[in-house]
Amino acid sequence: MGEFPGARADLNDAAYAVVGAPLDVSTTFRPGARFGPDRVRRFARPFDEYDQRTGHHFSDLACDSGDVAPWGDVPDYLEFLTGQLTDHHDAGRLPLLLGGEHTVTVAGIRAAGPDVYVCLDAHLDLYEAYAGDEYAHATVTNHALDIVDETVLLGARTGSEDEWDRAAEADVTVVPPEEVADWTPDFDGDAYLSIDIDAADPGFAPGTGTPEPFGLEPREMRDVVRSVAPDAVGFDVVEVNDRDDGQAASLAGKLLQTFVFAHAEATLG
Numbered sequence: 001m002g003e004f005p006g007a008r009a010d011l012n013d014a015a016y017a018v019v020g021a022p023l024d025v026s027t028t029f030r031p032g033a034r035f036g037p038d039r040v041r042r043f044a045r046p047f048d049e050y051d052q053r054t055g056h057h058f059s060d061l062a063c064d065s066g067d068v069a070p071w072g073d074v075p076d077y078l079e080f081l082t083g084q085l086t087d088h089h090d091a092g093r094l095p096l097l098l099g100g101e102h103t104v105t106v107a108g109i110r111a112a113g114p115d116v117y118v119c120l121d122a123h124l125d126l127y128e129a130y131a132g133d134e135y136a137h138a139t140v141t142n143h144a145l146d147i148v149d150e151t152v153l154l155g156a157r158t159g160s161e162d163e164w165d166r167a168a169e170a171d172v173t174v175v176p177p178e179e180v181a182d183w184t185p186d187f188d189g190d191a192y193l194s195i196d197i198d199a200a201d202p203g204f205a206p207g208t209g210t211p212e213p214f215g216l217e218p219r220e221m222r223d224v225v226r227s228v229a230p231d232a233v234g235f236d237v238v239e240v241n242d243r244d245d246g247q248a249a250s251l252a253g254k255l256l257q258t259f260v261f262a263h264a265e266a267t268l269g
Contacts, residue, residue: 004041004098004253006049006058011065015268016260017093020067021081021104025074026136027209032241036249037067037098039207040237043246044253051261058257061264062096070100074135078107085111085234094263096256099238101209102137105194109147112234115189117144117151120199120221122212124159124174126166137209137239140194145171150187154180154224155199155216180220185227192234193225195255197248205251207244218251225258230266235259 004018011017020037027033041064049058068084070077081104088095089111097108102125109117119125123138130136135143144151152173159167167174175183185191198208201215229235237252 002038002041003064004062005044005047007062007064008059009061009063011063014061014063014093015264016062017088017095018062018064018098019085019088019095020098021070021100021107022067023070023074023077023100023104025101026103026130026133027101028131028138029210030241030243031209032243033099033101033209033239035242036100036238036240039242039246039249040098040240040253040256043249044257047253047257054261054265056261056264058260061260074103078103078135081107082110094233094235096260097236099236099240102140102196102238103135105140105236105238106135106143108194108234108236109144109192112192113147114192114233115149116187116191117141117148117194118154118191118228119151119194119196120154120216120224121194121196122155122157122198122215123196123210124153124156124163124167126159126163148192149189152187154183157214158212177214177216180216180224183224185231190233191228191231193228193232193259195221195225195237195252196239197237197252198239200251205248207241207246207248208239209241221255222258225255226262229259229262232259232263
């Protein structure tokens, strides 16, 4: 395992910590999310660590604390991962969670305790259980609603009939892909921002477990990250696998950098 390029700040001084969570147990089409954290680190190597827009250097802000290796008992792993992420929060570092399948987001939300869950995703993920598994990657939004007051799903374009019925309730807002470019945050409180890389059209990010056509363009995703980051208390990017030439991993790594720079500009000056 390498380190996220430029994440060279001392652990005790860093404002952000990259944390890999290579869980890969419930993927329903193309497995490989276990390779996501290392792959994102690898394809971020060409990125400059200086951000001209904000004047920040990534190396002044972030460290890489490595991976939290998973095991077969997913609820137990999520509890342990929650504890690891909580330690970062308690030390004043915002963890940058690298999945792994989307299930790891449950730990991220539990550790951050946000008011609102904002997610870029092709899927609603509102199953109470999928194929009998209440911790499958398709249940993440349902778990989030046990913690947050509301959830905003950006770019969602597919789901079961029951999921769409649940999404019609007052605590869920779905912004379809064609409306994301005009969306601006309109919620109260702190947000947790999750990026399922399959929110992007598969032409931009084919390396993911359940690609879904008619998705978002990278600039639209970047603009969402910049708009939500100032109010965010947690972040992850998930569902990158090894089934492409690095497009999904490259996009994921750049969105992680974008989040850090936008959040630092708002909170650190």
